[in-house]
Amino acid sequence: MSTAPSADWRLAVVLVVLTAAAVVISRVGGLGVEREQVVAAARAVVQLAAVSAVIALVLxxxxxxxxxxxxxxxxxxxxxxxxxxxxxxxxxxxxxxxxxxxxxxxxxxxxxxxxxxxxxxxxxxxxxxxxxxxxxxxxxxxxxxxxxxxxxxxxxxxxxxxxxxxxxxxxxxxxxxxxxxxxxxxxxxxxxxxxxxxxxxxxxxxxxxxxxxxxxxxxxxxxxxxxxxxxxxxxxxxxxxxxxxxxxxxxxxx
Structure with missing residues (x-):
């Protein structure tokens, strides 16, 4: 049985929820980094998806x-x-x-x-x-x-x-x-x-x-x-x- 996280719709939901939580907390706490958090999360998803597609070949x-x-x-x-x-x-x-x-x-x-x-x-x-x-x-x-x-x-x-x-x-x-x-x-x-x-x-x-x-x-x-x-x-x-x-x-x- 694999111990890695499941890369399916549940992962997508969890990522959205966690990103939204970070944004809400930053807004309520007056941290002022909401936009950077969303951009960082989106970039992480896109970049890691791209890396995952080529990493097997690179390795x-x-x-x-x-x-x-x-x-x-x-x-x-x-x-x-x-x-x-x-x-x-x-x-x-x-x-x-x-x-x-x-x-x-x-x-x-x-x-x-x-x-x-x-x-x-x-x-x-x-x-x-x-x-x-x-x-x-x-x-x-x-x-x-x-x-x-x-x-x-x-x-x-x-x-x-x-x-x-x-x-x-x-x-x-x-x-x-x-x-x-x-x-x-x-x-x-x-x-x-x-x-x-x-x-x-x-x-x-x-x-x-x-x-x-x-x-x-x-x-x-x-x-x-x-x-x-x-x-x-x-x-x-x-x-x-x-x-x-x-x-x-x-x-x-x-």
Whole structure:
């Protein structure tokens, strides 16, 4: 008997009900994200339907799997660039930050032989790590921009006492940088006690043992810690060097 959710009319009804609940709660609670929730839910359905249609073919070929990973990386970079309110020309720098976190982790997992170098091994691990690095880039950058905007006086005071622009920027943004890493750290600390994340459930649904599921999940979580830390550090460096900076903040004195 399959343990996977039934992909029939009942699933459609549940998705509609849950989306409507999210919208109603957001409206009543004054959160103001109703439209984004509907768009996100609709995009998730369409995108996953499209992925499901081609994933079987992609998984049969390492070449196609690598191509799909590159597509995920590109989308992650563009998504983070847009969320940070940056011009398209900054996408290369954002991609460098995401790649600095994701690429070494994926290479270590595959190169060590812990994750088999095939489609079913590459795609899930790379997808989760890239997604985590994207989140770290977005959260780190947004917090850095908020701090620079709110603490312009501190930044200018740093310049006044002889700090360089890069040093003054770090003085302002570094204290907030750790907040981007808190969700990943908390998820890792509470795994198995509070949550059973995707990799664990995925292995179980795929017929793996509980031990195999645990091994897959701890690999992903620890990999995420490393990837997100590296990405956050690179984003801070690029913000301090004005490689990643919103247009409205470029008017700050140097």
């Amino acid at each position: 049969r070929s390492v070449t196609w799997s690598i191509g799909f990973v590159l597509l995920m990386f590109t989308v992650a970079t563009l998504t983070s660039t847009r969320r940070l309110g940056l011009p398209a020309s900054s996408a290369l720098w954002v991609g460098a930050a995401v790649g600095a976190g994701a690429v070494p982790v994926v290479v270590i997992c595959l190169g060590s032989g812990v994750v088999p170098f095939n489609g079913p091994g590459l795609l899930p691990v790379a997808g989760i790590i890239i997604g985590g690095a994207m989140t770290a880039a977005t959260l780190t950058g947004r917090r850095a921009f908020q701090e620079l905007q709110a603490q312009t006086g501190t930044y200018e005071a740093g310049l006044a006492v002889g700090l360089t622009s890069s040093q003054a920027t770090r003085l302002v943004v570094e204290p907030s940088a750790r907040e981007a890493l808190v969700p990943g750290i908390d998820q890792t600390r509470t795994v198995g006690l509070v949550t059973l994340p995707g990799a664990f459930i995925g292995v179980l649904l795929g017929g793996g043992t509980a031990l195999e599921a645990g091994a897959a999940q701890v690999l992903v979580l620890v990999g995420l810690l490393a990837a997100q830390a590296a990405t956050a550090a690179v984003v801070l460096h690029l913000v301090a060097g004005r490689r990643i900076l919103r247009d409205d903040l470029r008017a700050l004195p140097r």
